[in-house]
Amino acid sequence: MAKILMTPGPTYIHEDVREALRKQITNPDLDIDFFEFYKYLCSKIGELLKTDNEIIILSGEGILGLEAAIASLVEPSDKVLCIENGIYGYGFGDFVKLFGGKVNYCSSDRREGINIEVLKEYLKENHDFKVATVVHCETPSGITNPVKEVVSLLNEYGIISIVDSVSSIGGEELYVDEWGIDVAIGASQKCISAPPGLTFLSLSNRAKEKMYNRKSNIPGFYNNLTIWKDWYEKKWFPYTQPISDLYALDVAIDRVLNNKEFLKIHADIATSLRYTIKEAGLELYPKSFYSNTVTSVVVPEGISFNEIFKALNNEYNILIGGGFDFLENKIFRIGHMGENCNVNNIIITLKALDEIFLSSGIYLKKSLNKSFTNNYLHRLAL
Numbered sequence: 001m002a003k004i005l006m007t008p009g010p011t012y013i014h015e016d017v018r019e020a021l022r023k024q025i026t027n028p029d030l031d032i033d034f035f036e037f038y039k040y041l042c043s044k045i046g047e048l049l050k051t052d053n054e055i056i057i058l059s060g061e062g063i064l065g066l067e068a069a070i071a072s073l074v075e076p077s078d079k080v081l082c083i084e085n086g087i088y089g090y091g092f093g094d095f096v097k098l099f100g101g102k103v104n105y106c107s108s109d110r111r112e113g114i115n116i117e118v119l120k121e122y123l124k125e126n127h128d129f130k131v132a133t134v135v136h137c138e139t140p141s142g143i144t145n146p147v148k149e150v151v152s153l154l155n156e157y158g159i160i161s162i163v164d165s166v167s168s169i170g171g172e173e174l175y176v177d178e179w180g181i182d183v184a185i186g187a188s189q190k191c192i193s194a195p196p197g198l199t200f201l202s203l204s205n206r207a208k209e210k211m212y213n214r215k216s217n218i219p220g221f222y223n224n225l226t227i228w229k230d231w232y233e234k235k236w237f238p239y240t241q242p243i244s245d246l247y248a249l250d251v252a253i254d255r256v257l258n259n260k261e262f263l264k265i266h267a268d269i270a271t272s273l274r275y276t277i278k279e280a281g282l283e284l285y286p287k288s289f290y291s292n293t294v295t296s297v298v299v300p301e302g303i304s305f306n307e308i309f310k311a312l313n314n315e316y317n318i319l320i321g322g323g324f325d326f327l328e329n330k331i332f333r334i335g336h337m338g339e340n341c342n343v344n345n346i347i348i349t350l351k352a353l354d355e356i357f358l359s360s361g362i363y364l365k366k367s368l369n370k371s372f373t374n375n376y377l378h379r380l381a382l
């Protein structure tokens with residue numbers, strides 16, 4: 001029996017997307033029609049990101065996009081600002097160090113969204129940065145950061161922005177051009193609900209100018225974004241394209257673009273779930289700036305995450321996420337992104353949690369299952 005996936009990615013894949021994997025492949029280096037397909041797919045991703053900037057799709061999951069952006073934009077001794085309030089935001093600094101950049105951190109409370117006033121004051125005194133990084137959705141903690149305001153401040157000082165939007169694209173509002181984002185990075189396996197293995201990113205003219213006018217060579221080949229220059233005009237790919245995964249991504253992107261209620265569905269389910277957690281007497285890990293793609297809950301006293309995870313997996317065939325790094329064994333996470341943003345599966349998961357908590361002597365103020373159903377129906381009626 002298939003697992004019920006309630007993790008924050010990878011997500012379920014719709015049958016239409018699975019069927020696309022069966023399509024006959026071609027030789028991408030010789031078939032002119034494939035170049036046209038790839039270009040059109042890039043344009044659809046641009047539509048999703050609300051940008052006219054160049055789109056590149058890379059063969060590798062989201063981490064490749066993060067590393068490639070840093071490798072291509074950061075030179076040895078470049079000062080880079082990592083704006084962070086969580087594991088992923090802080091982790092951006094590891095990539096910067098890997099390629100010789102000098103990391104500076106501007107940190108915020110890890111249970112809150114990035115504090116714009118703190119960042120504003122920081123930049124008044126420290127703004128000689130070539131590049132800055134920020135995470136849109138801090139997936140480990142369930143926080144969506146105010147990227148629009150963050151990037152606006154960076155643009156005041158001419159700082160190139162790299163935004164990890166892997167867990168937000170499709171589930172949260174994102175306007176790359178309107179917000180002035182230089183590099184926005186996404187991946188196939190989150191809200192897009194395609195197979196894991198692809199990352200995509202948008203590149204502003206300012207970002208490309210920085211890459212093409214470096215004083216030092218970009219280390220490596222696979223994460224060097226300049227090798228894609230003029231790929232369409234030259235009808236040349238830098239490496240063999242993962243055709244089947246691209247066919248699947250194409251169908252998955254269409255499903256997102258054709259569903260005009262996609263963002264609303266994420267917001268309705270996420271908001272209903274947060275109300276439910278609070279009404280039951282459980283504690284949300286974030287105190288504000290809640291994510292619409294993943295909900296992070298503090299593990300209550302009287303039970304451990306491992307006990308919750310094992311019971312869900314062994315007795316109910318359900319997978320949820322946990323915490324890692326400083327959040328290890330402190331939280332559990334319910335993913336509701338893309339095809340996982342499914343009311344029935346959330347109800348099944350909450351019913352299982354009701355039973356697990358009760359059997360462990362943890363008495364909730366309200367049934368998670370019944371409370372969510374009521375909250376969701378109430379929200380739909382608004």
